[in-house]
Structures are given as C-alpha cells and as structure tokens.
Amino acid sequence: MQPFTIAVPDAVLDDLRDRLARTRWPDQIPGTGWDYGAEIGTVQDLCEYWRTTFDWRAAEAELNRWPQFTTDIDGIHLHFVHARSPHADAIPLCLTHGWPGSISEFLEVLGPLTDPTAHGGDARDAFHVVAPSMPGYGFSGPTTVPGVDIRRVAATNVALMARLGYERYAAQGGDWGGIATAHMGQLDPDHLYGIHVNMAIPRPPDGDPMAGVQPEEMQGLADMAHFRDEETGYQRIQGTKPQTLAYGLNDSPAGLAGWILEKFRTWSDCDGDVFSAFTRDQLLTNITIYWVTGTINSSTRLYYESMKSGGLGALTGRVDVPTAIAMFPHELYRPPRSWCEQVYDVQQFTHMPAGGHFAAMEEPMLLVDDVRTFFRRFR
Numbered sequence: 001m002q003p004f005t006i007a008v009p010d011a012v013l014d015d016l017r018d019r020l021a022r023t024r025w026p027d028q029i030p031g032t033g034w035d036y037g038a039e040i041g042t043v044q045d046l047c048e049y050w051r052t053t054f055d056w057r058a059a060e061a062e063l064n065r066w067p068q069f070t071t072d073i074d075g076i077h078l079h080f081v082h083a084r085s086p087h088a089d090a091i092p093l094c095l096t097h098g099w100p101g102s103i104s105e106f107l108e109v110l111g112p113l114t115d116p117t118a119h120g121g122d123a124r125d126a127f128h129v130v131a132p133s134m135p136g137y138g139f140s141g142p143t144t145v146p147g148v149d150i151r152r153v154a155a156t157n158v159a160l161m162a163r164l165g166y167e168r169y170a171a172q173g174g175d176w177g178g179i180a181t182a183h184m185g186q187l188d189p190d191h192l193y194g195i196h197v198n199m200a201i202p203r204p205p206d207g208d209p210m211a212g213v214q215p216e217e218m219q220g221l222a223d224m225a226h227f228r229d230e231e232t233g234y235q236r237i238q239g240t241k242p243q244t245l246a247y248g249l250n251d252s253p254a255g256l257a258g259w260i261l262e263k264f265r266t267w268s269d270c271d272g273d274v275f276s277a278f279t280r281d282q283l284l285t286n287i288t289i290y291w292v293t294g295t296i297n298s299s300t301r302l303y304y305e306s307m308k309s310g311g312l313g314a315l316t317g318r319v320d321v322p323t324a325i326a327m328f329p330h331e332l333y334r335p336p337r338s339w340c341e342q343v344y345d346v347q348q349f350t351h352m353p354a355g356g357h358f359a360a361m362e363e364p365m366l367l368v369d370d371v372r373t374f375f376r377r378f379r
Helices: 010-021 040-052 056-063 110-114 150-163 176-187 215-230 233-240 242-251 253-267 280-293 296-308 337-343 364-378
Strands: 002-004 068-073 076-083 091-096 127-133 169-173 192-197 319-327 344-351
Touching: 010 040, 010 253, 010 280, 040 253, 040 280, 056 280, 068 150, 076 110, 076 150, 091 150, 091 176, 091 364, 110 127, 110 364, 127 150, 150 176, 150 296, 169 176, 169 364, 176 192, 176 319, 192 364, 233 242, 233 296, 242 253, 242 296, 253 280, 280 296, 319 337, 319 364, 337 344, 344 364
Parallel strands: 091 127, 091 169, 169 192, 192 319, 319 344
Antiparallel strands: 002 068, 068 076, 076 127
C-alpha cells in the first residue's frame, strides 16, 4: 500500500478551461426546458462557473484532509480513503459510492462517522471508514482488463478489508455501492457484522408479487415503472456501447457536465431545481474528478460488464447477513419491504422523510443516524 495525495497538474486544469471556452454548444428548441435532456442554459451557466470561478485547488485540499492510499488487488489498481476514528472501539465500515458519483459524495459524512463526539454524537457510534474509489472510477484510474463487473468490485472490497487487517467489519452503499455491498454480504458473511444500503434492488418474489404489498408502497412501484420506461436510456447505452459514448464525454467537459448534471437533477429530491439540493462546487468537484482522471469510459463500462454477467449485477440467492435498508422518498428504486425480505435478512427498514438517490450528499445526517442506529446492535 502506498500513501496517496491528489495533485492534479496545472496543465490539466489549464486544458480544461481552454476546452470549456471553446465549447461548440448544441441547439435547443425554445421553451422545452429539460424535456429533451439537460437544459442548455443550466449547463452553460455551470460550465461558465467551472471555467471562471470553481476552485479545484480548494476542493483538492478538502479531499486531501482524509488519508488516502493506493494498492493493487488481483490486477486492479485501487484508490481508497482510510479514515481511522480517534475512538478505540470504532467499527470498521466499508463505504462504497456509485455512478455518477465518487468519494466526494462522502465529504459530509466522513467526519460524523469517524468522530461522532465532534459532531454532536456519542463515541460509541464511531467507525473507521474505508471508502474505495470503485475500480475504474476516480483516482483508482481506468480498468485495463475486461470482466470487472459489480461482483468483482465487491470481491475487491472484501480483499481490501482483509488486507487492512479488519477481522470484522460493516459495509454501506447506495446505487452501485448498494449492489456491491449486497454482493459483499454473500461473499464474506463470516467477517461482516451486517450491511446497510440506501438502494435495494430485490427481484419480485415468487408467486403473487403483490402479496404483502402495503397501500403506501404502491407509489414506489409506480415510480419504479416510470423510471424503467422513461429514464433508463443511459443504462442501455452504457450497458451496450460505452466506448462509443466515451469519445464525446472524454473529449468535451461540457458534454461530461451535461451527462452527469442531468442525473443529479432527475435522481435527487430537488423538485426540478438541482441547485437546491447541491452547490455548484459539490457538483463540479465530482465532475472534475471524472475529468482529471479520464475515467468516464471505465466508469460506464461497469454497466456493460455487469449486464453481460447477469442483469446489472442482480443477486442470485439470498443475502443472509443482517441488513438495514434506508428508503429515501426520491430514490429510483423503492421496492416493497416484502420484496426486500425475499432477498435480504431485513432487520431495520427506515422510511426517510426527505432525500433522493445521493443520500450522503442530500441528507448526510439522516443517513449517518440510520447507520449509527443499525450498527449499535453489534457493539
């Protein structure tokens, strides 16, 4: 393992600003807003802020507050934050992000998780946090071999926790991170206390799928159907032809910003105003990580590899470790509890009052409190 510090060369940032200044913007039909995708005025304003105002060096310094390392596991280069708690009895916690996210999603939760007493909490709720950049994402750099699907991501996480010497640990994730965390529950049950996910994707149960579904859960099913029908074009592209997509996104920062910004708006609890849920600096820290590492192609390849190995990482069999599910009201997938119980050993199921797909950024303390509550039983 090697210590790692983020240090993007000035030339990379100069090139980024130059490309932003020379963007060839597409047309948009007047008055159509976000109907056709990312609205041009919003993307132009964000890119102008990116070019003239956004301070990557400040974002870099904030990320570098947390100890970071790199290692190689079974041919995969892996970058990770390893933030140890000052409290001796802290539980190790593997925290996994998703797409189109990065470790920057966790900047608001790392402090409360590792040092609860400094954030109004109890020392008995402390965690040693290990937050990998998923293979092919961010400072892990591009993957270089085929076959790196979500189960291999999970296996890499398991191997990392063992390499760090953690005999027992917890795991948490959302989006791909939630799927990886569920696979970890199958791969390493002897070492996991349990798992906490803020996106669960169970298969419908055998027999009548509506058996046990509560009236208040019907909206979640309707929203899942809408997402499947109207919002999954990106999955089909990334899951079938990621290389073709990459020529545009890897070459044009405006293209990259539009592709990612649209997801943060659509998937968050923001009522159509993405900047009510995230600051420009938060969004651009995440987008810039993709740009400076050149990992948008390898990040989207995870969809291709996981589709080829079995339907975007769908689980086969049960996850028999204790499981907590935090259900945020604007999450993409909000399956009924009865469906979740067919796959997971559900011991805590929380309906959150606010928040969406990017829980650690949108509602960091709701997420932290739910994680603390669940893992208290193992202390």
